[in-house]
Amino acid sequence: MNTNNSANTVELPLYQLAHGRAGDKGNTSNISVIAWDSACFALLVEQLTEARVAQWFAYRHPTKVTRYVLPKLEAMNFVLEGVLDGGVNDALNLDTHGKGLSFWMLDLPITVPTALAATLEVKEYN
Amino acid sequence: MHTEIRDPMASRFPLGEPKGLKPLYVGCATGFSGDRTDGAGPVVDALIALGGGVLNFETLAERTLALAQLEKRKNPALGYEPLLDDLVGPVLKRCLDHNIQIVSNFGAANPQACAQRIFALARAQGLRTPRIAVVHGDDLTKPEQLTFLLKRLGSDIDPKRVVSANAYLGAGEIAQALKDGADIVVTGRVSDPSLTLGPAIAHFGWSMQDWHLMGCGTMAGHMLECGTQVTGGYYSVPGQKSVPGMDCIGFPIAEIRADGTFSVFKAANTGGRVDDRTGREQILYEVHDPARYLTPDVVADITQATITREGQDRILVQGITGHQRPDELKVNVCYDNGYFAEAEISYAGFQAKERAALAGETIRKRIGHLLPLRVDLIGALSIFGDDAGELMAQGYAGASRDVRLRVAGVHLQKEIAEKILREVTALYCCGPAGGGGVRTSLRPRLDTLSCTIPREAVPSGFSFVQEQRA
Numbered sequence: 150m151n152t153n154n155s156a157n158t159v160e161l162p163l164y165q166l167a168h169g170r171a172g173d174k175g176n177t178s179n180i181s182v183i184a185w186d187s188a189c190f191a192l193l194v195e196q197l198t199e200a201r202v203a204q205w206f207a208y209r210h211p212t213k214v215t216r217y218v219l220p221k222l223e224a225m226n227f228v229l230e231g232v233l234d235g236g237v238n239d240a241l242n243l244d245t246h247g248k249g250l251s252f253w254m255l256d257l258p259i260t261v262p263t264a265l266a267a268t269l270e271v272k273e274y275n
Numbered sequence: 276m277h278t279e280i281r282d283p284m285a286s287r288f289p290l291g292e293p294k295g296l297k298p299l300y301v302g303c304a305t306g307f308s309g310d311r312t313d314g315a316g317p318v319v320d321a322l323i324a325l326g327g328g329v330l331n332f333e334t335l336a337e338r339t340l341a342l343a344q345l346e347k348r349k350n351p352a353l354g355y356e357p358l359l360d361d362l363v364g365p366v367l368k369r370c371l372d373h374n375i376q377i378v379s380n381f382g383a384a385n386p387q388a389c390a391q392r393i394f395a396l397a398r399a400q401g402l403r404t405p406r407i408a409v410v411h412g413d414d415l416t417k418p419e420q421l422t423f424l425l426k427r428l429g430s431d432i433d434p435k436r437v438v439s440a441n442a443y444l445g446a447g448e449i450a451q452a453l454k455d456g457a458d459i460v461v462t463g464r465v466s467d468p469s470l471t472l473g474p475a476i477a478h479f480g481w482s483m484q485d486w487h488l489m490g491c492g493t494m495a496g497h498m499l500e501c502g503t504q505v506t507g508g509y510y511s512v513p514g515q516k517s518v519p520g521m522d523c524i525g526f527p528i529a530e531i532r533a534d535g536t537f538s539v540f541k542a543a544n545t546g547g548r549v550d551d552r553t554g555r556e557q558i559l560y561e562v563h564d565p566a567r568y569l570t571p572d573v574v575a576d577i578t579q580a581t582i583t584r585e586g587q588d589r590i591l592v593q594g595i596t597g598h599q600r601p602d603e604l605k606v607n608v609c610y611d612n613g614y615f616a617e618a619e620i621s622y623a624g625f626q627a628k629e630r631a632a633l634a635g636e637t638i639r640k641r642i643g644h645l646l647p648l649r650v651d652l653i654g655a656l657s658i659f660g661d662d663a664g665e666l667m668a669q670g671y672a673g674a675s676r677d678v679r680l681r682v683a684g685v686h687l688q689k690e691i692a693e694k695i696l697r698e699v700t701a702l703y704c705c706g707p708a709g710g711g712g713v714r715t716s717l718r719p720r721l722d723t724l725s726c727t728i729p730r731e732a733v734p735s736g737f738s739f740v741q742e743q744r745a
Contacts, residue, residue, distance in 0.1 A: 168516060168552065170509070172561035175725065181559035183552065208665045217565050221581050221594065222555050228563045234662040237337060238612075238722045241649035241662045241683040249658040271515050274552070 300328030306502025327374030341609035354385030408452035412735030445571030449473025468496025489573035490597020491535025507548035520546015603727035618699030
């Protein structure tokens, strides 16, 4: 598969390749990214790097972004420190827990080979 | 760990003797204080059909205990889970009749009063008097304890502002209370997974130094502790991740085996969904380093965990292990920290977003110098934005013809915080045009500090409680 040749690739939002959930502890958010299948997981390991996620959340000024890869679950766990404006007690956000941040993550664009992209339209996963 | 009063009634599980290799079934009927209260019925029915087990209610989020302390200050007979009657009342008889032990942190700030309330519920229903054990030692609000904690935290806040200070206890007291024959174990702050691990230790006779098994039992508890979050609750995205029966999602039950592997399923005739996808979302929930999930009991390790479908709405979880428990216990100190104010007003139709934004700017000009303000345009941008408004300034807010302005802020002085309420209310006449539906709220703000302290500084234990008749 060639992911560099733009003629053979297309950009898709992460939610077409993965699902996830956000959790909070203090001022730290963790966001799981769970691939829909093995092909998606391989692409995500390659593209969804700490640097890429840090840049995507730059407006929240993370002090540190750590990625943990869990191949047996075909999942990654991102730990974003300092992104919750102080966390559940301190933040002025309606969503002090940052529960919605998983859906900010899921909008991140991923470059996908056209052949794979054709299989990733939003559909019911069972 | 020490026990003060041993129940004279002989124990069902003689000390140190494993009950055998039959699996242990643990159901969890709430994921937090405020969860649905009708979850326990189907879980208890399932446990009865399986020959008994343990029923957990997890009801203590970080702030819940501080709020319970405030209740206890107002009324010394309160300070436990406010919905206790709704949770326990409907299932108490069946639990006592069918060898189902209830283990819960619904004691919150007042486990003793909670136990007395359960005695009263049993008496009102004409049931036998339950054997209730209460775990103590998590509360660290004695003056000398507070002095020690604040020094440890390096904090100079006035101890009078502290509302609650609690250590996260582990599974040891719960396990021993069950071995000694408790029908019900009431705790305050314990680590959530300990509510499940404790019964597993008691049931299988696991050594608390067997880090592998402590890791397994802890993660079984972790899968259960958020209630329906593992059974399809909090999973649903219509058109992509649909979940049947969202109005009646079944709460989870774990079948834990002596080797530490476990399955998760839900009661029959309930809504929801249990599969490898709902399982993976929950196993990583609030986990940081998957090799080091810290609890008082163990450092759990899920790096090699697998989750596979075993059947309809049933998963098998394997590959978990654990490492030696942390030396110290985590403590949360909650303290009064001023007032939180928020106020909202709506704009709809032509130029709605622009009118809402103008209202926000107007309020910033009038009181922005008194306290930091957060301004949201609900319907255009409110959740993804940061408090500093950086995303808003980047023009991320989309066009919208139905926008609710929200202004929020905190201040130590009530009268300053209150200005947010007054300024938003005044928009009714001062405009912009067409603003309506003002709602305001002002509440005391609680803040949390966390540290760890040596286990020796936390004198934990449990005791069997006698019913006190009025």
